[in-house]
Amino acid sequence: MSARSVFPAAVVALVPPMSPFVRRRALSLLAWGLAGTAVLGAGPVRSQSGDASGPQVPVMALGAQSVGATLTLDGSLQAVRQSVLSAQASGRIATLAVKAGDRVKAGQVLAVIDDRATQAGVAQAQAGVAQAQANLANAKAAYERTKELRAQGFVAQAALDSALAQYRAAEAGVAAARAGQTQASVAQGFTRLTAPWDGWVLATHAEAGALAMPGAPLLTVYAPQPIRAVVHVPASQQPLASQAQRVEVQLPGTDRWVSPASQSTVPAADPVSQTVEWRLNLGEADGAGQVPGRQVKVRFVGSAAQATPQRLVVPATALLRRGELTGVYVVTARGEGQAEGFALRAVRTGASHGVGVEVLAGLKAGDRVALDPVRAGLARARPQ
Structure with missing residues (x-):
């Protein structure tokens, strides 16, 4: 069979010019390829209707x-127990032992203010207590001797009364000295900031070496549990929110709506924004892993009487x-x-x-x- 009997003239013309032997070989290979394709194409083909049905x-x-009438507002998460720790004594911040994001335990020392002055005050108070106790011992011994001499008639009653007065004054001096020692110890305690509970450091407002003043914030700490959602409801929508059949909170990063464990409202409207603050405490399971500051959705679902x-x-x-x-x-x-x-x-x-x-x-x-x-x-x- 010749190549021209298998292929049309147009197909043969597509083969580039070459030697007669090479040209015949190329056309033969092309013929075998088309024949194989024809054989393969002649086989049975699975129809779409023969496939297994879909799901x-x-x-x-x-x-x-x-x-029901529904009101959806944006809110935010807030830690129920969150405190801003401030200095109660003035002085340079000698040590700041934590930074934002650190976990702390209740009673852990977080910052120390230079306490050399308070240490001197404690030492002075301790010395005052020792002096007062010595005066008390001397006054007591003098009173006992005067009492014996008075019993023997060697001194007048006025001497005994004077010794008794000195003895009681010495007792009062000891009490005053001990109170001064307690006051000095408390003042020294003001130079140490401790964590009020187990939690996390949210922010630091000063650095080591800075000057701390009474009332100036140094650290913000919060406890991870419990946590609540806070939303400010416009005063015009307060009746709908108050009569809502249920209140739901959408947790951040999920499509799940949960009901708060408890809820409360501030019994006053903000005079500037004209909103009422709602505090929705989340359950322990719903609040696990949540952090303050994240945005949430709060939905007030109305009753059938408020149907739209x-x-x-x-x-x-x-x-x-x-x-x-x-x-x-x-x-x-x-x-x-x-x-x-x-x-x-x-x-x-x-x-x-x-x-x-x-x-x-x-x-x-x-x-x-x-x-x-x-x-x-x-x-x-x-x-x-």
Whole structure:
């Protein structure tokens, strides 16, 4: 069989000019390649309909429903036990033993102020106590001798009264000296800042070598537990918040809403911002691993009596978020005679209610959406 009988003239013309032997060899190899392709292509091909069916995904039909009035505000986490430690004595900061982020134990010395003056005061007070005790011993001995002489009639009663007065004055002197010693010890204790509880150092406001003054903040420490969410509710929304059926807090970095263990409000509005402060104490399990300062969402869900007009809502689990895109998988027909499938549809969401998230655009009543968007995105997924 010649090469020209196998290939059209146009294909033969594509082979570049070369020697007759090499040209015939190239055309023969090309012929064998096409023949092999034809043989392979003649084999059976698995049709798509022959593949195993895809996963079944539960769906729900959307319908407008009445939802309670919901108020969602931004709040922040705050440690219940947090203190700013200040100096109670003036002097140079001799030692600052911790820095921001260090863990501390209750009673641990955090900073020491130069205490040479207070040490001298303690030594002076101790010397005063020793002197007062010596005067007391002398006055007591004099009183005892005068008492014996008076009993024998060698001294007048006035001498005994004078000795007794000196003895009692010496006792008062000892008491005063001991009080001075206690005062000097307390003053020396003011030069040492200790941790009030087990916790963490949040910030340091001074450095070693700086001058500390009474009342000047040096350190801020806090205890990791308990922790609370703090939110400032506008005074105009205070009635709705007060009559809310439940209050929920969204933990940072999660989609989980939790109920506070306890809650309280400050019984006064801020005169400048016209807001009322709500303090929502988190449970130990919910507050574990949380740090003060992180932003949270606080949701006040109203009762049925405060219901708003009917809204179209979808479960939060049905939403698929990819960057700036928010969408849901909607049941669609693939074609006549074919099973139903899913199509991703972008939606615009609104407020989050207790029963779901309000959909402002992209869906209508009667649409069926997948409750598991991850499985709905798989190949050949079908509604259950």
